[in-house]
Amino acid sequence: MDQPVRTFTLVGLVVFFLLLMHQLPTVSIGGTELRHVNLLSQIQPDVHESVVDVIPVPKAPKSTIAVAAKGKVVEFKEKWPKGVEPISDFSEGKAGGMDFFYAQLARLKQLDRPVRIAYFGDSFIEGDILTGDLRALFQDRFGGSGVGWVDCSMPAAVVRRTVNLKSNGIAGFATVKKPFDKGRQGFSQRYFVPSEGASVTARGSKSQPHVGSWQHANLFFRTPQAIEINVEAGNMPAYRYQTRASDGVQMLTTKGEMRAVSYRFTQISPQTTLFGIALESGKGVILDNLSMRGSSGVQLGSIPQKTLSDFAHLRPYDLIIVHFGLNEAIKGNTVPLLKMYIKRMKKAIENIRAANPEASLLVVSVPDRDQRSADGITTLKEVKDLVGLQAQLAADSHVAFYNLYEAMGGESSMKKLVDRNLANKDYTHLSFGGGRQIARKVFPSFIAGFENYKRRKALEQQ
Numbered sequence: 001m002d003q004p005v006r007t008f009t010l011v012g013l014v015v016f017f018l019l020l021m022h023q024l025p026t027v028s029i030g031g032t033e034l035r036h037v038n039l040l041s042q043i044q045p046d047v048h049e050s051v052v053d054v055i056p057v058p059k060a061p062k063s064t065i066a067v068a069a070k071g072k073v074v075e076f077k078e079k080w081p082k083g084v085e086p087i088s089d090f091s092e093g094k095a096g097g098m099d100f101f102y103a104q105l106a107r108l109k110q111l112d113r114p115v116r117i118a119y120f121g122d123s124f125i126e127g128d129i130l131t132g133d134l135r136a137l138f139q140d141r142f143g144g145s146g147v148g149w150v151d152c153s154m155p156a157a158v159v160r161r162t163v164n165l166k167s168n169g170i171a172g173f174a175t176v177k178k179p180f181d182k183g184r185q186g187f188s189q190r191y192f193v194p195s196e197g198a199s200v201t202a203r204g205s206k207s208q209p210h211v212g213s214w215q216h217a218n219l220f221f222r223t224p225q226a227i228e229i230n231v232e233a234g235n236m237p238a239y240r241y242q243t244r245a246s247d248g249v250q251m252l253t254t255k256g257e258m259r260a261v262s263y264r265f266t267q268i269s270p271q272t273t274l275f276g277i278a279l280e281s282g283k284g285v286i287l288d289n290l291s292m293r294g295s296s297g298v299q300l301g302s303i304p305q306k307t308l309s310d311f312a313h314l315r316p317y318d319l320i321i322v323h324f325g326l327n328e329a330i331k332g333n334t335v336p337l338l339k340m341y342i343k344r345m346k347k348a349i350e351n352i353r354a355a356n357p358e359a360s361l362l363v364v365s366v367p368d369r370d371q372r373s374a375d376g377i378t379t380l381k382e383v384k385d386l387v388g389l390q391a392q393l394a395a396d397s398h399v400a401f402y403n404l405y406e407a408m409g410g411e412s413s414m415k416k417l418v419d420r421n422l423a424n425k426d427y428t429h430l431s432f433g434g435g436r437q438i439a440r441k442v443f444p445s446f447i448a449g450f451e452n453y454k455r456r457k458a459l460e461q462q
Contacts, residue, residue, distance in 0.1 A: 331380060
């Protein structure tokens with residue numbers, strides 16, 4: 001074999017074995033992972049650069065203007081005190097922004113009902129953590145009493161200090177667990193099925209200054225066949241109520257000063273469905289905790305429009321808060337996956353808005369969530385990604401947005417709370433003390449927004 005042939009053969013063999021090595025999987029020796037052989041590394045494009053998905057940064061909301069009585073446009077600049085996280089309003093002056101809520105607060109004394117806030121969320125607010133203290137702050141400032149919405153039964157694992165609830169003979173169903181009939185659910189994404197003689201009792205609590213007593217108790221239910229409800233409330237005489245047969249949501253109202261209310265159900269049908277009890281005053285501010293452990297929020301899109309409309313008629317809300325993300329901001333969830341989640345959340349928001357066209361709607365971002373890493377305990381990258389996408393969600397939906405992640409303190413703020421025994425060592429959930437602290441950071445944002453609204457309206461009267 002002459003020299004050129006030998007050289008060509010040798011080169012061919014080398015290339016063959018290199019290509020063979022390129023196809024081999026990565027191996028480890030003694031726990032050390034060997035570098036993967038990539039013969040084409042110098043000619044291949046940088047894959048990382050090609051697959052990076054950019055988090056959108058929504059355009060800042062349009063400048064708020066004040067239009068005077070004679071049509072003159074007056075410059076108006078919002079003021080947000082130092083240390084107070086702004087509420088960004090992407091409504092462009094249309095329904096869905098914060099103006100309706102602020103307007104209701106401004107004429108609170110003239111209303112024939114309380115100003116109501118519906119606060120949807122996941123396990124972050126379970127047990128009335130954060131929302132209980134936020135409710136107390138609103139009621140301190142604007143008046144009102146009562147804990148608001150209470151489901152007709154409560155899982156044993158849930159500790160809710162703001163109300164004492166006891167039920168017998170009532171089976172509960174929630175949207176995050178099977179079996180679950182989506183067509184049967186109520187506004188809180190739960191429904192309850194009573195057996196004959198079932199009962200539920202709600203008592204006031206001393207855990208907060210305004211939830212020990214109330215003046216209105218409203219029971220919500222649906223029954224295609226008339227049933228009997230026996231009611232005992234406060235020091236008032238007990239009475240028996242005969243319902244009507246209806247496929248729509250019904251409300252039974254009991255009025256009077258009370259610290260407890262009890263219901264007993266008889267002559268029920270298999271399709272009799274209970275939802276919850278609203279304990280509230282006739283004036284002031286009421287905040288409903290509508291938490292759902294394990295929920296991503298997209299389940300809001302499955303509530304039937306007829307049900308939402310029934311509740312909106314019987315129990316109208318002035319501000320609806322949508323606060324989710326803990327179950328999506330988990331290690332390994334890529335930006336494309338998070339974008340798919342946001343797309344489904346947009347449909348959920350549209351479902352809520354369709355039945356509540358006037359109400360203000362506020363998207364609250366995922367809070368901080370930390371993990372252990374080589375650099376210590378730091379914020380999950382997925383949290384930061386999701387915060388940006390949620391801001392874009394609010395902008396695309398033309399509603400308001402609140403960055404809770406920044407309000408908490410941003411990077412590793414959950415770790416700081418854990419170090420102070422104000423959050424659990426899962427670096428995800430607050431303690432009751434932590435909820436109180438965060439509520440005190442959140443509430444000033446609502447007040448600052450309200451003061452901005454009043455100043456703008458004063459200019460419009462000039």
